[in-house]
Amino acid sequence: xxxTIDVPLFLRYELSLPVVNKFLEPFIxxxxxxxxxxxxxxxxxxxxxxNVKESNLSLNLGAGIIILDHVQVHANYxxxxxxxxxxxxGVEGAIDYFTRKSKTNTWQISVAYMF
Numbered sequence: 160x161x162x163t164i165d166v167p168l169f170l171r172y173e174l175s176l177p178v179v180n181k182f183l184e185p186f187i188x189x190x191x192x193x194x195x196x197x198x199x200x201x202x203x204x205x206x207x208x209x210n211v212k213e214s215n216l217s218l219n220l221g222a223g224i225i226i227l228d229h230v231q232v233h234a235n236y237x238x239x240x241x242x243x244x245x246x247x248x249g250v251e252g253a254i255d256y257f258t259r260k261s262k263t264n265t266w267q268i269s270v271a272y273m274f
Contacts, residue, residue, distance in 0.1 A: 186222065187221070188233065189218070192219050212242065212244060217239045218237070219235045230272055231272075235266075235267050243263040
């Protein structure tokens with residue numbers, strides 16, 4: 160489990176559809192996201208250890224709809240722009256010991272009520 164504080168910044172373009180816009184307003188959005196790790200910096204899985212970076216920068220690409228001017232449903236894919244952690248496998252000094260850089264890409268879904 161990773162615990163982060165994420166600060167996204169979106170540029171949004173609302174699509175104009177004459178009949179549909181009375182009830183639904185579709186949009187596309189993109190922008191950067193800054194994340195800071197507030198959880199464990201190191202954790203182990205099976206025979207390996209993860210060392211998580213303290214912060215990272217990523218890019219969000221997504222789309223959504225606004226329903227009746229109050230409910231917003233938005234889905235986006237978050238793409239890490241750099242490594243988010245290092246993975247070390249095996250016992251140091253062993254023949255099969257290796258270190259890998261890893262990235263965390265995620266899907267994000269949000270629902271908001273605007274009043």
